[in-house]
Amino acid sequence: MIIYLRSGGKLHDLLKPDVDQYTRRVETHEGATLVEILGELGIPLVMVAFAFVDGKVRKLDYVPTDGDVITIQSPVAGG
Amino acid sequence: MNGFGGTILRINLETGEIKRTPTPEKFAREWMGARGFVAKTIYDEVPRDADPLGPENILIMAPGVLTGTFAPAGSKIGFGCISPATNGHADSNMGGHLGAEMKYAGYDMVVFERISPEPAYLYIDDDTIEIRSAGDYWGMGSLDLEKRMKDDLGEDFQIATIGPAGENGVVYSCITHDFGRQAGRCGVGAVMGSKKLKAIAIRGTKSIPVHDLPALTKSTYDIIQRTKTHPLMEPWQKYGTALFVGWSNEHGCFPSRNFQTTYHEGWEGISGEKLAEEILVTHKACFGCWINCGKYSRARIPGKPDIYVEGPEYETIALCGGSCGMTNIHDVAYANYLCDNLGLDTMSGGNTVGFAMECYEKGIITKDDLEGHELRWGNIDDFENLVRMIADRRGIGEVLSYGTKGAAERLGRGTLAFAHQAKGMEFSGYDTRWYSAQLLSYCTSDIGAHHNRSWAITADIEIGQDTPEGKAEVVIYLQHIRPLFDTWCCCRLFWGEVDVTAEEHVDTIGYLTGWDVTFEECMQISEKIWNLTRSHYLERNGGPGRQFDVAPARQLEEKVPSGPAKGQRVGVENFEFMLDDYYHNRGWDKNGHPTREVLEILGLPHVADNLEKVGLLGEPFVDGVPKVRGKRLKPKAM
Numbered sequence: 001m002i003i004y005l006r007s008g009g010k011l012h013d014l015l016k017p018d019v020d021q022y023t024r025r026v027e028t029h030e031g032a033t034l035v036e037i038l039g040e041l042g043i044p045l046v047m048v049a050f051a052f053v054d055g056k057v058r059k060l061d062y063v064p065t066d067g068d069v070i071t072i073q074s075p076v077a078g079g
Numbered sequence: 080m081n082g083f084g085g086t087i088l089r090i091n092l093e094t095g096e097i098k099r100t101p102t103p104e105k106f107a108r109e110w111m112g113a114r115g116f117v118a119k120t121i122y123d124e125v126p127r128d129a130d131p132l133g134p135e136n137i138l139i140m141a142p143g144v145l146t147g148t149f150a151p152a153g154s155k156i157g158f159g160c161i162s163p164a165t166n167g168h169a170d171s172n173m174g175g176h177l178g179a180e181m182k183y184a185g186y187d188m189v190v191f192e193r194i195s196p197e198p199a200y201l202y203i204d205d206d207t208i209e210i211r212s213a214g215d216y217w218g219m220g221s222l223d224l225e226k227r228m229k230d231d232l233g234e235d236f237q238i239a240t241i242g243p244a245g246e247n248g249v250v251y252s253c254i255t256h257d258f259g260r261q262a263g264r265c266g267v268g269a270v271m272g273s274k275k276l277k278a279i280a281i282r283g284t285k286s287i288p289v290h291d292l293p294a295l296t297k298s299t300y301d302i303i304q305r306t307k308t309h310p311l312m313e314p315w316q317k318y319g320t321a322l323f324v325g326w327s328n329e330h331g332c333f334p335s336r337n338f339q340t341t342y343h344e345g346w347e348g349i350s351g352e353k354l355a356e357e358i359l360v361t362h363k364a365c366f367g368c369w370i371n372c373g374k375y376s377r378a379r380i381p382g383k384p385d386i387y388v389e390g391p392e393y394e395t396i397a398l399c400g401g402s403c404g405m406t407n408i409h410d411v412a413y414a415n416y417l418c419d420n421l422g423l424d425t426m427s428g429g430n431t432v433g434f435a436m437e438c439y440e441k442g443i444i445t446k447d448d449l450e451g452h453e454l455r456w457g458n459i460d461d462f463e464n465l466v467r468m469i470a471d472r473r474g475i476g477e478v479l480s481y482g483t484k485g486a487a488e489r490l491g492r493g494t495l496a497f498a499h500q501a502k503g504m505e506f507s508g509y510d511t512r513w514y515s516a517q518l519l520s521y522c523t524s525d526i527g528a529h530h531n532r533s534w535a536i537t538a539d540i541e542i543g544q545d546t547p548e549g550k551a552e553v554v555i556y557l558q559h560i561r562p563l564f565d566t567w568c569c570c571r572l573f574w575g576e577v578d579v580t581a582e583e584h585v586d587t588i589g590y591l592t593g594w595d596v597t598f599e600e601c602m603q604i605s606e607k608i609w610n611l612t613r614s615h616y617l618e619r620n621g622g623p624g625r626q627f628d629v630a631p632a633r634q635l636e637e638k639v640p641s642g643p644a645k646g647q648r649v650g651v652e653n654f655e656f657m658l659d660d661y662y663h664n665r666g667w668d669k670n671g672h673p674t675r676e677v678l679e680i681l682g683l684p685h686v687a688d689n690l691e692k693v694g695l696l697g698e699p700f701v702d703g704v705p706k707v708r709g710k711r712l713k714p715k716a717m
Contacts, residue, residue, distance in 0.1 A: 006310035008578045010537060022310050046540050049326035052314045057322065057352055071310040075327070077507075077534035078320040078393060079152070079174075079372070079564075079572035 001030055001066035003037070010074040014043045023069075034060045034070070049075040080104050081290040082144050082591035084182040090201065090210065092274050093134070093193035097208050102187045108594060109682075111604055112143025114566040116188050117159025117170045118608045122615050122686075131163035131266075132248055132273040134194045140181070140239075140279065141188040143568025147179030147287055147366070149299035150587045151306070151579055152570035154178060154365035162265040163250040163273075164427070164482055165503040165527045167616035169265030172565050173239075174365035175257030177281065180237040184283030191274055200278040202232075205285065213277035218243060220420035221255035222388075224278060232280055239279040242422020244470040245272035249480040251427035251505070255419060259373070259389020260365065263424040265504065265526055290593035298586060302579055307369065309577040316362060319372040320393035321351030327397070331644025332509045332517075332536060334402040336456055337433035338499050338633060341510040342642025345406030349396050353408045363389055370572055378412035380459065388416040391425070394530075397508025398429030403436060404456025414462050421470040427482055430505035432465055434483045434498055435475070443492050448475040496632035501528040502616075511634050513644040514539040516550040519657045522628045523554065525612040531565070533557035547653040551660035555709025559605040566605060606708065607681040610665075610673050614686045614695075617672065622695045624671030625662075630654055666704030668697035677704045 006023045007015050017024050028037050034051055038060070051058045052071040064070060080102060089098040110119050117139045129135035138160045145153040156178030162169035181189075184205050191201075195210070198217040202209040216224050221242040228238045238256065245252035245268035252268030253261040262268075289295055306312065314322060327333040328346045335343035347353065354374060363373030378386050391399065391411045399405070399414040418425045438444040439454035446453060450473070452464040468476030478489045483498035483505055499506040504527025511518035520533035538553045560581065564571045567588065573579040585598045617624050635654055639647045662669060666677030674697035678687040690696040 008309055008311050009576050012578065021305075044540075046330065047537065049323055050314075055313070055317070057314070057318070057325075071314065073311055073314060073322075075323055075330075075537060076575050077530050077536070079570035079575065 002027055003064045003066070003068045003070060006069065006071045007073065009076065011043065011047065011072055014047070015041070015072075028064070030066075031063060034058070034062050034064065037064070038072070043072075047074050048072050080107065081288045081593050082148070082588070083107055084185040084187045084287065086185050086187065088186055088189045088208065089192060090189060091192045092195035092199060092210065092276060095210055097210075107144070107187070109604070110608070111566045111601070112146065112187070113141045113155065113157025113172060113568050114159070114170045114562055115604065115608050116141040117157060118168060118611050118615070120188075120190065121159060121161060121168060122611055125161055127619050129161060131161045131166060132269060136161050136270055136273070138191040138267070138270050138274060138276070139188060140191075142178035142182050143566055144588055144592065145584065146568040147182040148587070148591055149295055150367065150567075150569045150584060151302060151573040152365055152368040152370070153568065154367055154570060155565065155568035156181065157565060157568065158254055158262040158267040160267060160270040161619070162504070162526065163248070163269050164266040166619055167502065168525055168612040169267060170526065170565065171253075171262040171264040171267050172568065173254070173256055173260045173262040174368075174570060175237070175260035176366045177237045177239055177256045177279075178568060179366045180281045180283045182283065182287055183285050184281055185285050191276060194273065195275040198275050198277050200280060201276065203279075203281040203283075205283060216277050217246065221422045222258055222416075222420045225255065225258060228278060228280055233282075236280045236282045241268045241271050241277060242420055242470065244422040245269055246277070247470065247472050247480070248273060249423065249469060249472065250482050250485065250503075251424045251431070252422050253424045255422065257365075257389075259363075259375070259419060261419070261424065263426060264529055268422050289591055291590045295587065295590035298583070298590060302583065303369070306573065306577045306579065311576050312370065315572070315576060316371050318351040318355055319374045321354050321374070321391065321396055323393050324350045324396055325352075327509070329643060331513050331639065331642050331647065332511070334397055334433070334499075334506070334508055334510050336404050337402055337437040337497060338506070338510050339437065340641045341512065341639050341644045343401040346401065348406040349400040349408050349411050354391070358408055358412055360387065365570065368570065370577070372572060376412050378409045378416065380409050380413055383413065386413060386416040388412055388419060391415040394508045395425040395429065398426050398433065399462075400429070401508070402429055402433035403462060404433075405459070406457060410457070410459040413459055417463055417466050421466060423466060423470060426507060427505040428466060428469070430499055431469070431479050431483050431486065432462055434486065434494075435465060435479055437497055438490065438494060443490055443494060444475055450474060499528075499631050499633070501630070502526075502627055504528050509536060510639070510644075512639050512649055513544050513647040515544075515547055515649045515653060515657060516542065516554055518630055518634055518649050518654065519550055519554050519661060520557065522630050523658070523661055524558070525609060525616060531571075532562055534561065547657045547660075550657050551664050552709050554661060555664055558609060559602050559709060562608070563601055563605045566608065603681065607683060610678060610681055611683060611686060614673055614678070614683070614690055617695045618689060618693060622670060622672060624695075625658070625669070628658060628671055664705055665708055666700065670697070672697035674699055674704060676700065677708070680704070
């Protein structure tokens, strides 16, 4: 199945976007958690504060479904 | 002059004299605004032995070069003085709309001198400037007064106020604006109160001259188009900074019960998600911002009136929430409201209440000190009783009005070990026992512990949490780039989160002013300001400087007892290694004193002369100071 991971800031370079400036297309298997998917992409889990799917915050044990668009964000401080 | 309002105001509150002088372009170019204007002016003008709450201290209000312009979130305005919390340079800034309004009235800096004989407020309506009586306003809460003054003067005035804590000289009093934006740190509200200045009201209807309006418009349009579809916009808009409460707990840097541990049992009840589910009313933005990270909330607590407050954001949740043992988002929002209306910084205020709760737990503070009340972890009634005592400086509230360091010095009994402060200003909402670069950031900060001087948590992860090596250079880099935004006066979030580069901000300055300015020049200005404020601190407090860059014993020696960081501590040896490395990489000597060579590189030879006169100039480096100070590791964004 295909999912789309999106990010910016510190995670931008680690994500290596290929669809547009912020988005990477990822082929993965059903039942895989975000932990597994991010691990396969070489993105350090400690640098991912949370995932954001359909307007909701998800933990990294989230199991994506086909076509999911998932934003991941690194920890930051306020402005 | 392009990019600025054009006029500096000096207001003698004692005599009522008001002086207007044109803003010198050389001054603007060399110091850029807010933090820079403050550093230069207080260094030049405030006697070294001036009491921070006495007539010789000055209070400065200054926006920056980007305030009120097309720059993303060019909303900020700085307040500065000598801090009553640290006895050193203070600058603290707020968002909202006050800074833009001040530039539209034509002013780049207001310097308040001396002390008003009666409570007063400053009224600015473009060219009309008056010092008006605030007799009817004295004693009011910050938020209550802002509403009252909007009713009295009109909605289109931008208002800044202090609360009772500022009137009474609590050293962590803040200045409030826009019903929830604060110049919160360094006790700037206490200095405003010491001058009997209760409020500032400004309406400006002019514009800011721009050097190249077509280029500025195009650049801004491109940034808007690019960022409005940025993937990180939506989570920021929905949750704001509170979203990081979960990560901070899961990675062992969230302060729980006065930093006793770093994983807060029950954090889910005070998380960003809980805020959005239970108390969020609407989103709120500062001038020129399309992120809208501000959250306007309603707290409902049985037996108390419903209250509305902007927040709580991450720092308030960490310090009024976790550090005071709270697990209910309504309680944290109510605590936020209490601090705001009383005029207390939620960061130092929450931190100080948490410190007092630990003192109560240990029997150092008792019910007799609390007018018969208790001071239990997580109890909002106890929190309310204590912050009202602090704002009024009643009983134990007088002791705690000096902050955790001042209170520990008065209480004794080993309490300094768990007073989480540096140079007299309290930690932000991050425990550092697994994050040594953040500890170095706090302890070397020129204004006392504050994450907006250097937030090094992710740098710690990238470099390695178990090593002290390589931390100093990144801290120095962050101490130059993060406060640069407080000098330009725009919010860091566009830079840190949605990929607007610092270089793009520099381009904006060029379009605005016509200056041929570079990022490297701006970073050197930031380094110059840092060396000036360090030197100023030494001139006021003596030496050796190293004695002031100290960490709380708990962070150095006590192992984290639970959670993901269990067993971690920084250790004295590691801290001293980082401090040596830090001084060396700054071009300072082993005592933490700037050397003549580095001060001359930065255009501050007179500061070297002044340090030499008082025996505090750094010993010369045998091999010369490092050519590049703090740039070996240039982290992306934060």
